[in-house]
Amino acid sequence: MSKRNPTILDVAGAAGVSTATVSRALNGGRIAPHTQRKVETAITALGYRRNKLARGLVTGKTGVIGVVIPDIAGPLYAQMARGIEDVLETQGMHFMLVTGNRDPEQERQAIELLLERQVEALILIGSGLQHDPLEETLKGGPATVLMQREGSKERFATISLANFDGAFAATSYFIAKGHKNIAHIAGIRRGGEERLRGYRQAMKNADLPVGPVIQGGFTEQSGYHDAAQLLQYKDVTAVFCANDRIALGLYRYCKTQGLQIPDDLSIIGFDDLPWVAYLDPPLTTIRQPAREMGRIAATQALAMLSGNTPPQNTPITAELIERSSVKTLTIR
Amino acid sequence: MSKRNPTILDVAGAAGVSTATVSRALNGGRIAPHTQRKVETAITALGYRRNKLARGLVTGKTGVIGVVIPDIAGPLYAQMARGIEDVLETQGMHFMLVTGNRDPEQERQAIELLLERQVEALILIGSGLQHDPLEETLKGGPATVLMQREGSKERFATISLANFDGAFAATSYFIAKGHKNIAHIAGIRRGGEERLRGYRQAMKNADLPVGPVIQGGFTEQSGYHDAAQLLQYKDVTAVFCANDRIALGLYRYCKTQGLQIPDDLSIIGFDDLPWVAYLDPPLTTIRQPAREMGRIAATQALAMLSGNTPPQNTPITAELIERSSVKTLTIR
């Protein structure tokens, strides 16, 4: 159908200059204003558009960074992606997003594919890849930053939420409100252990008995299911959930049992998903500033690939968002 | 630091064959099994990874399609992106996502940048670009599919929700439940007019008085604000909201006014955002099957760029999801 797109050669011909000159006009090299104008008219006349592929091939810079994400549709992950884009777009860079589907093998392939596409840096969100395969596939690879996960300090930058502190804060908040029998529904991956530790520490510091602790998944179903088990402990007045989805399951269970939140049970979640403020009652939770974390990750990646800057470990503070799911107990 | 990545030339050297042969080994051309094996060992020995940039330059195929999206963090858009990826990954293709921020000029630039990167096709989600600038910047561009928006039938494929039908269904549902005074809070962009028309038509068909209709934005704030205005009409028993966010605002307003949903007011939303099932009461709404729409868009794009298939207009049916925000009125 339509003939091929015009190249720099066509522009050069139309403007009566060499390709080198066109290139200079395009990239702002030393050039006479007069020539510059000639080239520009030729460009618009032909409808020329530069081919960044060819450009990248010679410069060795694609202006693309790769992001592997467990699930684009996860609200937190989407926010992180947004944050990454926030800073990339100021630099005229783009990102290529690929979903790992929480499956290590898929993640490995994703990384491989991104590397073939010559991404200049890599941001891995919540990767489930073991240390060795990660190190192995990234050998000779570009600057890499890990979000929601640790890695060898020399090789990777990491952006990680202070899970321990957040959990500690949540538990302490309960305690400050007069609660003594505080349960925890724990999660497995992505900081679940840290959150459990934070809960434990807060309880110990207050000389309160640790537990009951239920080891669940990280989902609403899990929360609903664990709730049944948990509420056999009649004296529990408060539950710290390892994430908001668990809390949601707990909400649902309470509703089926006719339990009032926070009167019969106080609840704190973790993550501050966009909709937890709309629950009834609005959920008190620990915020994970996802977009901000994305911004930091991208900034770190950019710093690393522009040379000099070594990978850094950036801790993110988890803030407690006070809403209405915790009751203040009268002093006994 | 580390020396440059090995190229096909290094592999050729190590295997004692020509680059052409390596290329064939890589891409499955005619090759002796023996040679194939030699090349493969050389590849793993060197840790060679093919450069898709160079490949794309010569083949003219990048394996990348461009997606411009109003906002990655919008749940519906994120779902669409997910759907697009669902089908791309089966073809070993990737997508490059760029946010238009609901700003026509940014969208235009986004398209421009994606074209420079030689994307093989373009999927534009809810573009706010006028017909002319769209046609203009896409001149000589690749296969393009428009989601949530119309375009010239010959040039663009479109995937669009049956907004009219959805609105008609919602309104008819109210009517079937015995409601007579049904209000509508309308939205502006992205199918808002169609939804308004659907509402009108359903009312007319039932010989019911149209209105009140409030022209609002598409946000929660707008919904909250419009609610106040709307509820001056004392005999309104049901409100069809042009989207779920408006419905949320209405929920919030009702709560502040001590109005019970659905006893004092029945509500239907539109979109079926992931969390509306968790509202109190769960919101009855019209589902927009976003992920499925993304899949269809990607399939359509792939079909177009593989030749033969002309752009098609695919209508998507909007299904009513029955939950608990509508009261059945006793027959008067």
Add this chain to the structure above:
DNA sequence: TTGTAAGCGTTATCAA
């Protein structure tokens, strides 16, 4: 300030 020409890492054409 401009032009010439040598790459960048592949694939594709054509002989061998």
Add this chain to the structure above:
DNA sequence: TTGATAACGCTTACAA
């Protein structure tokens, strides 16, 4: 079945 070699569209010394 294999190997030379010419593209692909651009940037970048080096010369002029």
